[in-house]
Amino acid sequence: MKLASIVQEHEVSESDEDSEALLIASARAGDHAAFESLVRLHQDRIVGQLTRMTSSADVAEELAQEVFLKAYQSLRAFRSQSKFSTWLIRIAFNTAHTYFASSAFRSRRKEIEFSTEHEARDQGATEISETRQLVTAALSQLKPKFREVVVLIAIEGFSYEQAADALQLPIGTVSSRMTTALDQMRRIISRSTQL
Amino acid sequence: MKNNIASSDLHRFWKDELAQSDKVRVAQALENSAELRAEFESQRKLFEQLDAVRNVPARVSPDFSKQVLKKVNSWKKERLYMVRNISAIALSFMLLVSGVLVLGPKVSAQALSSALMYLEGSAGALMMLLCVPFALWAVLKKNLRLSAGFCTAALSLFFLRGFNSTFFSTKDVHIEQTGSAHLERQLPVYNDTRVSRSLEVISGMLERMADQKPADNRQRQPASAGTLSEPVQDLALGVESKDARRAATGKELVVPAFPRVFVERETSAYQPQSASVAVLSGERYGQYSENPRINVSENPVSTFAADVDTGSYSNMRRLIRQGMLPSPDAVRIEEYLNYFKYSYSNPSEGPFAVDYEIAPSPLETGRFLLKVGVKARQAQAVSDKGWNIVFLVDVSGSMDEPDKLPLLQQSLQLLARQMRPIDRIAIVSYAGAAGLRLASTSGADQANISRAITELSAGGSTNGSGGIELAYEIAKQNFIQGSVNRVVLATDGDFNVGTTSFDALMNLVEQKRRSGVTLTTLGFGQGNINEHNMEQLADQGNGNYFYIDSFREARKVLEQDMLSNFEVLAKDVKLQVEFNPTHVSQYRLIGFDNRKLNREDFTNDLKDAGEVGSGHSVTALYEITLSGSPLIPDALPALRYQDEKQAAAPVAKSDTRFQNELGILRIRYKAPDGDRSTQADFPLLSSKVSGEFKSASKDFKFAAAVAYFGQFLRQSQFARNYTLNDVNSLVQEAIAGDSDEARREFAQLVSDAKAISGQGGRALER
Numbered sequence: 001m002k003l004a005s006i007v008q009e010h011e012v013s014e015s016d017e018d019s020e021a022l023l024i025a026s027a028r029a030g031d032h033a034a035f036e037s038l039v040r041l042h043q044d045r046i047v048g049q050l051t052r053m054t055s056s057a058d059v060a061e062e063l064a065q066e067v068f069l070k071a072y073q074s075l076r077a078f079r080s081q082s083k084f085s086t087w088l089i090r091i092a093f094n095t096a097h098t099y100f101a102s103s104a105f106r107s108r109r110k111e112i113e114f115s116t117e118h119e120a121r122d123q124g125a126t127e128i129s130e131t132r133q134l135v136t137a138a139l140s141q142l143k144p145k146f147r148e149v150v151v152l153i154a155i156e157g158f159s160y161e162q163a164a165d166a167l168q169l170p171i172g173t174v175s176s177r178m179t180t181a182l183d184q185m186r187r188i189i190s191r192s193t194q195l
Numbered sequence: 196m197k198n199n200i201a202s203s204d205l206h207r208f209w210k211d212e213l214a215q216s217d218k219v220r221v222a223q224a225l226e227n228s229a230e231l232r233a234e235f236e237s238q239r240k241l242f243e244q245l246d247a248v249r250n251v252p253a254r255v256s257p258d259f260s261k262q263v264l265k266k267v268n269s270w271k272k273e274r275l276y277m278v279r280n281i282s283a284i285a286l287s288f289m290l291l292v293s294g295v296l297v298l299g300p301k302v303s304a305q306a307l308s309s310a311l312m313y314l315e316g317s318a319g320a321l322m323m324l325l326c327v328p329f330a331l332w333a334v335l336k337k338n339l340r341l342s343a344g345f346c347t348a349a350l351s352l353f354f355l356r357g358f359n360s361t362f363f364s365t366k367d368v369h370i371e372q373t374g375s376a377h378l379e380r381q382l383p384v385y386n387d388t389r390v391s392r393s394l395e396v397i398s399g400m401l402e403r404m405a406d407q408k409p410a411d412n413r414q415r416q417p418a419s420a421g422t423l424s425e426p427v428q429d430l431a432l433g434v435e436s437k438d439a440r441r442a443a444t445g446k447e448l449v450v451p452a453f454p455r456v457f458v459e460r461e462t463s464a465y466q467p468q469s470a471s472v473a474v475l476s477g478e479r480y481g482q483y484s485e486n487p488r489i490n491v492s493e494n495p496v497s498t499f500a501a502d503v504d505t506g507s508y509s510n511m512r513r514l515i516r517q518g519m520l521p522s523p524d525a526v527r528i529e530e531y532l533n534y535f536k537y538s539y540s541n542p543s544e545g546p547f548a549v550d551y552e553i554a555p556s557p558l559e560t561g562r563f564l565l566k567v568g569v570k571a572r573q574a575q576a577v578s579d580k581g582w583n584i585v586f587l588v589d590v591s592g593s594m595d596e597p598d599k600l601p602l603l604q605q606s607l608q609l610l611a612r613q614m615r616p617i618d619r620i621a622i623v624s625y626a627g628a629a630g631l632r633l634a635s636t637s638g639a640d641q642a643n644i645s646r647a648i649t650e651l652s653a654g655g656s657t658n659g660s661g662g663i664e665l666a667y668e669i670a671k672q673n674f675i676q677g678s679v680n681r682v683v684l685a686t687d688g689d690f691n692v693g694t695t696s697f698d699a700l701m702n703l704v705e706q707k708r709r710s711g712v713t714l715t716t717l718g719f720g721q722g723n724i725n726e727h728n729m730e731q732l733a734d735q736g737n738g739n740y741f742y743i744d745s746f747r748e749a750r751k752v753l754e755q756d757m758l759s760n761f762e763v764l765a766k767d768v769k770l771q772v773e774f775n776p777t778h779v780s781q782y783r784l785i786g787f788d789n790r791k792l793n794r795e796d797f798t799n800d801l802k803d804a805g806e807v808g809s810g811h812s813v814t815a816l817y818e819i820t821l822s823g824s825p826l827i828p829d830a831l832p833a834l835r836y837q838d839e840k841q842a843a844a845p846v847a848k849s850d851t852r853f854q855n856e857l858g859i860l861r862i863r864y865k866a867p868d869g870d871r872s873t874q875a876d877f878p879l880l881s882s883k884v885s886g887e888f889k890s891a892s893k894d895f896k897f898a899a900a901v902a903y904f905g906q907f908l909r910q911s912q913f914a915r916n917y918t919l920n921d922v923n924s925l926v927q928e929a930i931a932g933d934s935d936e937a938r939r940e941f942a943q944l945v946s947d948a949k950a951i952s953g954q955g956g957r958a959l960e961r
Contacts, residue, residue: 036264069266159212
């Protein structure tokens with residue numbers, strides 16, 4: 001489906017979009033302040049996604065910096081038809097993939113399996129924070145390709161079509177990966193709650 | 196998958212994302228199957244849980260965007276460098292072409308030589324690729340001269356080790372790390388040492404091809420930097436080098452080595468005191484501020500690590516002989532002082548004996564000098580256990596200078612001749628034709644050892660897995676318990692010994708030290724020597740760093756002082772002096788600027804310090820101000836919020852036991868293979884204070900002269916009250932009637948330094 005649908009889904013009002021387009025144009029021309037604003041607009045989202053993917057806030061931030069650097073480097077290649085955030089997400093996932101393939105990650109793998117780095121933020125609702133821990137732990141045990149579909153669809157709220165587009169995969173692949181991911185997660189969570 | 200309904204279908208159904216037809220299908224399936232409904236219920240729980248994790252605010256550092264911008268900026272800089280490099284290549288190539296076509300091979304050879312000096316590694320590779328089509332064109336045109344020229348250039352560049360190593364083994368450069376992530380990005384490090392030899396090969400070949408006599412003068416021509424015009428030089432010189440050049444033209448500073456194209460400055464992460472490294476053309480020294488004058492009432496304790504390196508002295512000698520003064524950062528006064536032998540008595544019991552002398556300073560009125568000498572016991576000349584030595588030798592192209600590999604070979608022969616049948620020596624080479632050159636051989640087999648040394652040659656492409664791991668492996672295989680097991684690293688500044696970074700190298704050295712194999716570093720040659728790194732490695736390896744500038748020095752290090760340089764009597768040796776405020780109001784430790792320790796480090800056995808070899812001595816010089824001296828202690832600015840404690844009269848213990856002590860020297864040390872330290876105390880009696888400098892010993896006078904000379908070269912703030920002339924008179928007086936060669940040589944150096952600094956006076960006016 002067309003990327004235009006993503007525009008609708010993500011509640012970006014026209015004026016926001018215009019100002020963002022302006023920022024992108026200035027950044028492309030070399031305006032560092034404009035680029036910095038762009039970064040600030042999207043940093044939470046990108047860091048958030050990467051955190052969920054990598055189960056580590058520190059690694060996520062490092063990677064996020066890479067992501068924005070790459071974005072800067074290929075700013076010229078960005079066509080204004082796509083949404084900037086979707087484009088960023090693509091770069092983010094690619095960067096995450098490269099990271100997972102790297103030797104640095106392979107040595108951290110064992111730690112991540114049982115990582116408790118992701119802290120509960122909502123002090124008030126202990127139920128939710130427990131859930132979050134549960135989910136995060138389960139997530140971290142998935143293989144990257146499954147993890148990313150879960151992050152996009154279940155957590156970021158993308159529709160299957162939008163996720164397929166962002167990941168540049170056929171929707172069937174996305175569905176089957178999601179199926180596997182959901183089944184695996186259920187197994188993991190039920191196992192840990194049975195303790 | 197029940198009834199062909201996958202979990203994702205259920206999920207999409209729950210999210211209401213399905214098209215109408217699919218929606219109906221799923222709804223019907225749910226109706227028909229209780230099993231599916233149950234499954235859906237359990238799935239629903241998961242869906243809700245996943246939903247709950249949404250909208251978690253990410254914890255982003257407040258300066259995240261700034262960090263990103265920083266990365267953007269450095270990327271831009273890299274790109275700029277690349278662009279400038281390519282322009283430099285293109286420009287030099289144009290020169291080459293015009294040279295070949297218009298002015299003939301000899302000029303083009305010179306142009307190529309100069310051009311190559313600015314190009315390294317991957318730049319050289321690009322040049323080669325550019326030469327190839329031209330070579331083909333020349334061959335097709337049947338122009339013998341041109342095709343010979345271009346083919347040779349292309350082939351020579353291909354064999355340039357820079358090409359090989361850049362593409363086949365890049366060094367990692369750690370990007371600034373935030374948090375716990377370690378992302379290593381590979382950046383090629385520009386390293387100029389490999390080009391210098393190759394360019395001679397190329398120009399020689401080109402000239403021979405054109406039936407010209409090859410240049411007889413094979414020495415490097417620093418002046419050829421002038422064959423290219425200013426703009427091209429500016430293009431090739433990085434910003435840092437330009438500042439260095441500007442600085443260098445003002446004073447007599449370090450020899451100008453080849454300007455480098457955009458070098459990544461290596462920052463050492465090891466030194467606990469953040470030492471910034473001064474880059475002057477290619478020689479690198481650490482920067483440390485000198486010790487200040489300290490009031491005993493505030494801080495009566497002076498602690499430092501015993502250090503017996505001497506590299507700084509021989510380096511200074513090398514420079515003065517060339518008519519230059521060393522950079523202040525290269526001056527380590529304690530190494531000057533400790534280069535010389537003083538007559539200290541051997542310890543009668545225990546590993547150390549202390550000799551000290553106190554007399555008025557000859558050049559600073561009102562102040563006294565305290566010279567303290569710690570002498571280590573001389574081990575028996577012949578020990579019953581053999582030594583296990585592995586030499587790790589740099590054989591890169593840049594080592595092919597008379598003051599490098601050939602000198603190293605002579606030094607090795609010297610050492611080899613002293614190896615006894617119970618000793619073992621092995622040789623591993625790196626950075627050129629790397630690998631095992633001599634398996635661990637007994638000293639009885641002099642013929643083989645000598646042959647292996649003679650066969651060492653610089654150059655050749657990097658291949659084989661020679662390097663430090665191999666060297667340590669051999670040391671381990673031939674380990675001799677309770678004796679000397681040492682790797683000696685000999686290089687002119689290249690550390691591509693097979694580790695990925697300098698930090699990794701440091702870690703390796705430390706690891707191996709713990710297993711009992713120590714490391715000594717020997718520096719050769721000029722223009723590339725990185726004293727800072729060499730010293731650090733030696734420190735880490737419980738060894739010493741020596742700079743070998745001549746065969747004489749090689750004899751000193753590897754023959755005369757060999758026993759004390761290789762056999763460690765005590766390790767992690769720390770010295771501490773506590774001054775008695777009754778007698779001393781101020782003190783200043785001369786030298787040991789980068790050896791200072793905190794007071795609590797003295798008893799901390801985990802803190803690494805210096806190593807002292809058998810028969811070695813460590814001399815330290817303090818400038819002290821005695822209590823009751825008319826000299827007012829340097830005043831501190833008054834406190835605003837508190838009342839200053841009464842510091843006028845020093846608070847001394849009323850215990851009269853210490854009435855006759857000026858201070859006390861404490862030594863803490865460990866056995867070579869021990870972990871716990873032992874302490875020995877030596878009181879410094881005030882009765883030893885001499886009233887006149889005239890009546891002090893020759894050693895004392897000489898040491899004073901050395902220290903003041905060192906301060907002058909260091910451009911110390913405490914050198915303002917005297918001139919080099921004063922130092923010269925002092926030295927002359929100190930060596931009167933002395934036949935010691937080293938001391939006479941020192942006097943000559945002082946006199947030369949006087950001439951260099953323009954304080955010599957006019958010959959005709961005398």
